[in-house]
Amino acid sequence: MSRLKAFDEDRALDAAVDCFWARGYEASSVRDLAEAMGIGSASLYNAYGDKRELFVLALERYANRSMRERIARIEARHAPKQAIETFLAEIIERSARDPDSKGCLLVNSALDVASRDAEIGRLVTAYLGEIRAFFRRSLEAAARDGQVSGQIDAATLSAHFLGVVLGIRVLARTGAKRRLLESVAEPALALLGSGQ
Amino acid sequence: MSRLKAFDEDRALDAAVDCFWARGYEASSVRDLAEAMGIGSASLYNAYGDKRELFVLALERYANRSMRERIARIEARHAPKQAIETFLAEIIERSARDPDSKGCLLVNSALDVASRDAEIGRLVTAYLGEIRAFFRRSLEAAARDGQVSGQIDAATLSAHFLGVVLGIRVLARTGAKRRLLESVAEPALALLGSGQ
DNA sequence: ATTATTCTGAAACGATCGCTACAGAATAAT
């Protein structure tokens, strides 16, 4: 019973992600969002709750599609050390060809909404923790395999790599050139040593 | 001739800095700002132009008082290598005891306003460039003095240190603990080597 | 003391904000 939705909820959510991503939370009005999603505001509220709930859903969708997908794919296809290198290379590649300088929704949100909303702050912290966990897993595995020297422990080095990724994302948002982003990453990669 | 201002323009600007710093540009309403500055909105517009101009002035004041002051002070008192170490230590110290998790106004702005306002974007890029220039000067001087090995060139390593600082600032904004921030910096400092 | 100029507090401007009410359209079950 009842009328069916005339739009695809997931496609519309993707449009919301793009809107929040490009403009940020505060600067994305519900009218902006509804227009980008191709629906009326009544449908938006009916389907997603309110603006904040829509943002939480958009954040989760972004994390699944952009971060978790990347980590899972890279871990499946590369040895630990190469996984770290590939991850950084992808971040740089994505950031370098980012005409609108959207950067990373998670990082953008971390400095914007997350600081005014405790629950969203916890979400962002958890998402960033997943990135660090990836680095840590990879570093520990690489050390076991003898791919890296293991002079610096994985807990510390994983935090360093997370910091480097965040730094790259910030600089990318300011429209930095690829060469600069590569320079940020290069010394971190050098820490992995020259072992294959 | 004419009536005198009943408030101190610099003190009021400091209050505006705090407001923008804690809440961001969009989330700081003119009423918020005026109240924090202890003046009416008419005085605000009379003295500073409009909200955007006030923000530009606040950004400049923050850069002068927080960034340039720190760089000048540290460069005057420390040898190059120690200058880099001290700079990072101060950033971590500041970030660790930051009850409101305000982070860094420049970084916060980089991801917020700067992406929607080309002129402010250029300002932020220039300010971040000053931080990198400090690292580059220090690295080159340290290499000349034999304080660091100079295996990695200063241009690349200065970008890395800038990235690390930005990463620390992002994590600090999410309320990260001091231990995590130290872990981000530690491997970068290790790159400087153990030379005195 | 008068004049010219600037500053200030209060009020309000039109625009936009997030959000909702509501009538009608669309569908599933009867």
Place this chain on the structure above:
DNA sequence: ATTATTCTGTAGCGATCGTTTCAGAATAAT
């Protein structure tokens, strides 16, 4: 075909946004 339920477009709610207006207070120069 009728009924029950849900969705959608429109229109508009009260609140707040950035900004301006304006009368009056304060000061410097005459």
